[in-house]
Amino acid sequence: MAMAESLPEDWDRWKGQVDLTGYDERWQRMAEAGENPHGEADLVSSFRPSSVLDAGCGTGRVGIELAQRGMRVVGVDADADMIAAARAKAPDLDWRHVDLAALDLTEQFDVVVLAGNVVPYVAADDRPAAVVACARALAPGGRLIAGFSLRPDWPTAGDYDAWCVDAGLELEDRFATWAGSERFTDQHDYLVAIYRAA
Numbered sequence: 120m121a122m123a124e125s126l127p128e129d130w131d132r133w134k135g136q137v138d139l140t141g142y143d144e145r146w147q148r149m150a151e152a153g154e155n156p157h158g159e160a161d162l163v164s165s166f167r168p169s170s171v172l173d174a175g176c177g178t179g180r181v182g183i184e185l186a187q188r189g190m191r192v193v194g195v196d197a198d199a200d201m202i203a204a205a206r207a208k209a210p211d212l213d214w215r216h217v218d219l220a221a222l223d224l225t226e227q228f229d230v231v232v233l234a235g236n237v238v239p240y241v242a243a244d245d246r247p248a249a250v251v252a253c254a255r256a257l258a259p260g261g262r263l264i265a266g267f268s269l270r271p272d273w274p275t276a277g278d279y280d281a282w283c284v285d286a287g288l289e290l291e292d293r294f295a296t297w298a299g300s301e302r303f304t305d306q307h308d309y310l311v312a313i314y315r316a317a
């Protein structure tokens with residue numbers, strides 16, 4: 120299995136601006152304000168997976184929630200600090216320091232989730248390979264579920280579609296939020312895409 124490689128400038132900039140404890144507290148504040156901080160976990164859970172790969176797991180907020188709901192979870196991330204933070208929060212879970220573009224797991228998963236702008240934070244040249252590697256990690260009929268903001272200079276919905284189709288996946292659904300209540304249109308600035316393996 121390849122170890123983590125260099126992360127893009129966009130990611131370094133984001134990380135430079137964010138204190139990781141503060142990042143985690145943001146979700147606690149959402150819960151305190153009566154908002155649902157577990158939209159990603161809820162959408163993933165709706166497919167009743169028994170195993171989930173949290174791809175670009177960061178500090179583990181999605182993977183930890185899914186593990187608490189009874190799923191077998193593996194979290195992978197290219198940033199050693201993020202993996203260390205996830206491991207500190209949930210030492211018993213399976214966290215691996217790996218670059219998605221070089222991911223080569225022996226296990227397969229019912230769902231691979233790319234939550235919280237992982238797709239745009241993967242280095243531009245590596246994005247197609249990262250999607251292929253995520254697709255390869257899916258069990259037959261498994262789902263790749265990704266959500267990310269659509270910003271200038273970031274991947275478009277069309278870019279992501281093309282990478283998924285090239286990886287042999289079939290589009291199942293597209294939403295504008297993790298709540299899944301609104302279908303994605305060209306007017307939206309956030310995409311949640313669900314692709315399915317054959």
Ligand SMILES: C[S@@+](CC[C@H](N)C(=O)[O-])C[C@H]1O[C@@H](n2cnc3c(N)ncnc32)[C@H](O)[C@@H]1O
Binds near residue numbers: 130195218237241
């Ligand atoms: C904004 S964070 C989101 C973290 C987490 N998924 C969440 O929703 O809280 C984006 C994550 O993508 C990870 N990442 C970026 N490029 C990656 C790559 N090539 N391989 C694995 N992880 C990557 C970063 O290290 C970072 O932890």
